Amino acid sequence: MDAAETLFRELLTRTGEATPEPRLDAVRRFAQLLGDPHADLPVIQVAGTNGKTSTSRAIAALLRASGLRTGLFTSPHLRSFTERFLIDGEPVEGEKLAEIWAELQPALSIVDAELAAAGKARITFFEALAVLALAVFADEPVEVIILEVGMGGEWDATNIVTADVAVFTPIDLDHVGILGDTIAEIARTKAGIIDAGATVVSAAQTPEALAELRARAQQQGAQLRVEGEDFRVRDDRVAVGGRFVAVTGLAGDYPGALAPLFGAHQAQNLAVAVAAVEAFFGGDRPLGEEIIEAGFAIADSPGRLQPIGVEPPVYVDAAHNPHGARALVAAVRESFEFTGLAVVFGALSDKDAAGVIAELAPIADLLVTTQSSSPRSIPADDLTEIALRVAPDLEVATWEGVPDALDTARDWAAREPGRGVLVCGSIVLVGEALAHAETEGWNE
Numbered sequence: 001m002d003a004a005e006t007l008f009r010e011l012l013t014r015t016g017e018a019t020p021e022p023r024l025d026a027v028r029r030f031a032q033l034l035g036d037p038h039a040d041l042p043v044i045q046v047a048g049t050n051g052k053t054s055t056s057r058a059i060a061a062l063l064r065a066s067g068l069r070t071g072l073f074t075s076p077h078l079r080s081f082t083e084r085f086l087i088d089g090e091p092v093e094g095e096k097l098a099e100i101w102a103e104l105q106p107a108l109s110i111v112d113a114e115l116a117a118a119g120k121a122r123i124t125f126f127e128a129l130a131v132l133a134l135a136v137f138a139d140e141p142v143e144v145i146i147l148e149v150g151m152g153g154e155w156d157a158t159n160i161v162t163a164d165v166a167v168f169t170p171i172d173l174d175h176v177g178i179l180g181d182t183i184a185e186i187a188r189t190k191a192g193i194i195d196a197g198a199t200v201v202s203a204a205q206t207p208e209a210l211a212e213l214r215a216r217a218q219q220q221g222a223q224l225r226v227e228g229e230d231f232r233v234r235d236d237r238v239a240v241g242g243r244f245v246a247v248t249g250l251a252g253d254y255p256g257a258l259a260p261l262f263g264a265h266q267a268q269n270l271a272v273a274v275a276a277v278e279a280f281f282g283g284d285r286p287l288g289e290e291i292i293e294a295g296f297a298i299a300d301s302p303g304r305l306q307p308i309g310v311e312p313p314v315y316v317d318a319a320h321n322p323h324g325a326r327a328l329v330a331a332v333r334e335s336f337e338f339t340g341l342a343v344v345f346g347a348l349s350d351k352d353a354a355g356v357i358a359e360l361a362p363i364a365d366l367l368v369t370t371q372s373s374s375p376r377s378i379p380a381d382d383l384t385e386i387a388l389r390v391a392p393d394l395e396v397a398t399w400e401g402v403p404d405a406l407d408t409a410r411d412w413a414a415r416e417p418g419r420g421v422l423v424c425g426s427i428v429l430v431g432e433a434l435a436h437a438e439t440e441g442w443n444e
Contacts, residue, residue, distance in 0.1 A: 004094025007101055008081040015124040017076065018350060018376060022155045026115055027127040031160055033107035034131070037138035038145065041071075043161045044280055047149040047190045048169030048203070050324045051269045054261070054301040055169050056148045058273035062295035063144055064088055066277070066287065071137030073158070074148040075129070078303045078318075078431040084129070085136055089298065092136055100135050104128075126150050130157035144280070154192025166194045166222070167276045168202040169269065171209040172323035173352075184208040191216035199279040200224040203272050225250060225283070227268065231275040236267040238335055245296065247271045250278040251286045257296040262305040263331025270296065303430050305331055309442030312413035314406075314421040316430045320351055325359035328424060332363055339418030342366040342409035346402070346429040347383065348376045354386050356425060361391035363422075366412055368397045370405035372428040380405075402432045 015021065031037070046056045053074045060072040069088055077083040082091035112122040130150070137145050147158045171187045180186040187209035194200055194216045202213055204227045217224040225231065235246035235256050245267045246256035259270060273295075277287060287295075303318040305328070319328040332341070343364040347353040357367070369383035378386075384398045399405035406423070413419035423433045437443070 002094050003098040004081045007094070007098050011125050011128055014128060015121060017126045017150060018348075020126060020151050020156070021121055021124055024155055024157075024160055026111060026120070026123060027131060027157045028160045029114070030107055030111045030123060030127065030131050031134065033110060034104065034135060038134040038161055041138065041142065041145050042280070043145045043147060043163045044165045044167060044276060045147045045149060045158060045161065045163035045193050046167040046169065047153045047156075047193050048167075049172040049174045049186070050319075050321070050327065051169035051203070051265060052148050054266060054304055055167065055269040055272050055276075056146050057301055058270050058295070058299040059167070059276050060086070060089065060146050061299040062273055062277045062287065062291060063146070063280070064298070065291045065295035066281075068143045069140070070144055070146060071133070071140065071142035072146045073130070073133040073137075075126070075150055076427050078427065079434055083302075085133055087137075087140055087142065097132070097136065100139060101132060104132065104135060124157075127157040130160070134161070149190070149193060152186075152192070153190035156193070159193055162195045163193060163198055165276055165279045166198050166200045167272060168200070168205070168213060169272065170203050170323065171205055172321070174321045174323070182208070184212055187212035188216075194220050194222050196220045196222070198222045199283065201272060201276045201279050202226050203268055204228045225275055225279065227271060227275070231271055233267045233271045236264055243267060245270050247274045247292075249274045249286070250283045254286070254292045255289055257293045259296040259299050261299065261301055262335045263327060264334065265327040265331065266301070266304070270299065273299070303427065303434075305335070307443075308434055308437040309410070309421070312410055312419055312421060314410065314423065314433075314437065314442060316433050317422065317424045318427045318430050319424050320347065320356065320426055322352055322355035322359050325356045325424070329359055329363050332422065336420065337418070338420040339416060340365040340413070341419065342368060342412050342421045344368045344370060344405050344409045344421065344423040344429075344433070345383065345425040346370045346372050346380075347378050347425045348374060348428070349378055350376065351426075353378055353383060353425070354390050357383075357387050358390045360424070361394055364394060366395050366397065366409065368399060368405045368409045370399050370402050370429070372402060372426055372432055374426070374428045377426070377428070402429065403436055406433060406436055
């Protein structure tokens, strides 16, 4: 077992990401005992429901193309724990993470003891992770930190920072009951990342979500820049290996450039990223054509319509809620011309499986339900019952084991030319599919 896996297993003994503690005092205390390692580093913070990781990676890519050394923190990971911590686009070595983690132990022990004495839960998995990321980036050091919010915003562990730029991807229903029961309530929670005097950059939002962002920005004396009002996608076309996107940013028009991304929603993510980077540099000067071209070229997004197999073609996508599934379906229809599609689907218990299946059903000629290794996975048999209730005419196969589900879908697709396979519904499932494809040599 390597250093990263050992550290990850240690962190897993703490309360998991799915059940966050709605607090900031504990994680703030943890960081303060370490001297607030992030205090002197500029931060761009990214919240929203869908597109957070893609947008965060695009922001980091544009900043790297601008010559800055970046520290990017995203979650969750697909395969390796180290994917969550990127320095200039590369994962931090496991040994380095373990070294920094060891340095955090005295402060962590103090905070855990204080919390226990007060009858409160000790530092959670994600709280520890957020502080570890800040400590790693300060140790490098980097010139700018890009933080993807874990869940919500107001009390998310990443919100101990003061962000120079607060970024919002589209806000929709997700984590209902934890973040709120309506889009407005969820947007209000996410808007909590807006700090006094910050610049706020937002994708186009529903009226109720935008109203919450405007209210918080006004309260904080922050400047709000919104897609469709202050910046926009000017041109977006499917191209070989991705898409050709032209953006009108905060500081003017940019020529189109190629990006290795699929789906019109990725063009929106790129536009938000451009505006966020412009805002970071003051918002009044263009980034430069060469920065746009170089940044777009390296703005990859693993696990988002990522090819993992040929003959038959197999793609994975991390879409796990109805809004994300809707964007995925649009991207598949726009980018591919399958004669038939087998969808391998798994979901976690806190997700709207019925809503996701309803969105996927129109493109699925065969739905193969399965369950990942996560203890929160919905049993494959239960998913089949949900699918037949939501889409009674859909052909459904059921396999508890992921390898069997993948093999069933690939065998079906191989029977006729032009068929393909799509794996989605759970990030854990996507990670297991990636590992299986590599082991089996699907791309060879």
